[in-house]
Amino acid sequence: MGQKDEAMRPLGAQISHMLKSRGVDVIFGIPGVHNVEMYRGIEEAGITHVLARHEQGAGFMADGYARASGKPGVAYVITGPGLCNIMTPLGQAYSDSVSVLTISSCLDEHVGHRGQLHQMKDQRAAAATVCDWSEEARTPRAAYDLIDRAFTEFESQRPRSKHIQVPIGLLGTMAPEAPEISQNYEDDLRRADGRIGAREVSYFLEKAKKPVFIFGGGLTTPKSENGGMPPNELYVRDLIRRSGAAAFMTYAGCGLLEADNPLNFGTYLGRSESKRILNDSDLVIAIGTELSECDLWRDELGHGGILARVDIDPEVLVDRHRADIKVLADGLQFVCGLLEQLPQEAASPKWDEAEIAAAKKRFLAEADAERPGIAVICAALADVMPEDAMIFSDMTQFAYVAKEVWPMPFSGHWHHPTGFGTLGYALPASIGGAMARRDAPTVCIAGDYGFQYTVQELGAAVEMKLPIPILLWDNHKLKEIEDSMVESQIAPNAVVALNPDFCKLAESYGCLATEPATLEELQDALSKAFDADRPTMIRMTAALS
Structure with a gap:
């Protein structure tokens, strides 16, 4: 079906209308002479714009919006210094797996014409150092395709920050409206089926005498709008009840288990004694966590038995911890798969609950002393x-x-x-x-x-x-x-x-x-x-x- 003549608008305006059709209600940013065309359609599209005082603030606002809403956070910035100022938030969003999309203007030509306002040697490449990817759209269709690519990857892969730049001249060029949504963005597009890997892990879980789960940020979700318990937490808490295993949470996974759960070691994974505890375990199952330096504050996890890793990022599965069992899957699907393999009734605890309580008291005392x-x-x-x-x-x-x-x-x-x-x-x-x-x-x-x-x-x-x-x-x-x-x-x-x-x-x-x-x-x-x-x-x- 061809585009109607009355649907033609400057590309900058069309981008805002497209974002609105993809569920964007708020944009954070700062207007400038280079990206002014991006501001032509914001109000017309029905989007609220929050004026930051610095591009770094705009990027962090988009990050906070994404974490709180579960939807991508979007920021508009200008060429050169505007993009440079938002690179720190883009690096933070990349590191913490947050869906942030930055759209910036860029010079129409930067090789043969020196001394232009806001000029950089290679703006796209600079942003690529802190993003999942950074691309330039040289046609309206390319801009639309890149936006849909970003939104699709936010849903189907590990969320990472992304950057799209559009030449100043192209932003003001009349363009047809963006294509209609070709997929349901609410669908879960995770490729791997966690239930398949869960069947293998459940065998080891049944045999283990002192299993420990490590629950990471990949399992978290904000509380639902109707005030109900998120399904992630219901399933995770049921998994502990029906397996008898103990658990640590990473900082990003805090809240997945009740604080007073007697099998919950809390968010003390970074405490040195946790290494001894994990060494005492014959099975450690880490779900949705990088087990990074910032999770452990040591070079190694310290496990003495089998280590199973579950993550949507294949890079995590082959890191320095060298997991014995690797499951490329969405964490929640994996947890559901494990629950399908376990009896419905509560299992006897496989850890001494008094020892866990005593360890948590020691951890608290250490934190207070430090x-x-x-x-x-x-x-x-x-x-x-x-x-x-x-x-x-x-x-x-x-x-x-x-x-x-x-x-x-x-x-x-x-x-x-x-x-x-x-x-x-x-x-x-x-x-x-x-x-x-x-x-x-x-x-x-x-x-x-x-x-x-x-x-x-x-x-x-x-x-x-x-x-x-x-x-x-x-x-x-x-x-x-x-x-x-x-x-x-x-x-x-x-x-x-x-x-x-x-x-x-x-x-x-x-x-x-x-x-x-x-x-x-x-x-x-x-x-x-x-x-x-x-x-x-x-x-x-x-x-x-």
Whole structure:
């Protein structure tokens, strides 16, 4: 069927209309003279645009939106510096398996014409270093095909950030509308059938005397809109009940198991003693996790028996851990396949529950000793935190402790820049998360130094009237780096910076602000912040503990 004449629009406008037809409701970005044509069709398409103060903020917002909504996050940026500024968020999304699509403008020609505004030697190749792929669309059809390729791969493969650039001249060229959707984007397109691999693993699970599961972020999903328990958690929790196995969760997998489950070792996989525990096991089944440095904080897992790996990424299955059994499959399908092989009734625990409880007490004590005073503050906050709150944290000592000790009731509700490990993530990511969940509580946790990387995004949060509590841990320095220097017998250097008055700074953007003096005042401040019509800065110090 041919395109109707009245369907012709500038390509930049057609791209926004196409994104809307693919389910995009929000775009994060900054307009400029090079990408102005991309802004022609945003409002007409019915898409909300969030104006970031820096392209890095736009990228983190798209990341937070994707994590909170389960849909791709989209950002618009300009040629050259705009793309360079968003490369850190693209690297973070790549590392943490987040569906982020950045669309940028690019020069029509950059080889024979030097000295152009925003010129780079090879913009496409630069973005490719931090993305799954980076491609240039030189025709309208190529732009449409690349967008559909990105959305299809977000659904069918391990999610990774992607970049599409479109020449400035082409963005303003009249183009037909994009083709209709050729597939149902809600379908699960995972190629491998996890039930096949589950049959093999179930044999070893039945024979094992002390099996351990490691549940990773590949199994998580945000709580459903109707408030019900996500199926992932129902199946994972049933798997522990019917297998009698114990389990660890990675930081990204926190919340998959109930905090008080007697067979749950928690998110303490990075503790050195976990190596001994895994060595005592005769079967370790790791599902949906890279078992990366940031999961283990050591070079090896430490298992003494059989290691089975389940992942949708074949690269993970042949990594340094050298799994004995490799299953290329979606984690949830695999869990369902295992459940089909197990009896319906609860199995007798294959681990001593008292020993697990004692180990968790030791882990908590270690975490508190390493970074004193934070665990008690976490406990106070967790007591009054809404059950469905979604938390976005930054690289800060407060979050390092919280990720281990905080009892999350659901999976997919704590988001941290784990792999790439950038500073400045939490505030803009929480903005993106709040845009995805306008009627649900969203929380930002940041440290005093990293917060200043993206502090300007307070303006965007106020403009969008987002009631985000900003829990700012202010220890007046780069304390984690100072501790590292001391441990390495280096005289602490360059770890103290002049801080602003964070409450006054927040108020200057139009935020509310408070400095609680007690844990009770902190709890009250958090509860009130959710009912506000704007963000609330809540400054926390060690004096609270």
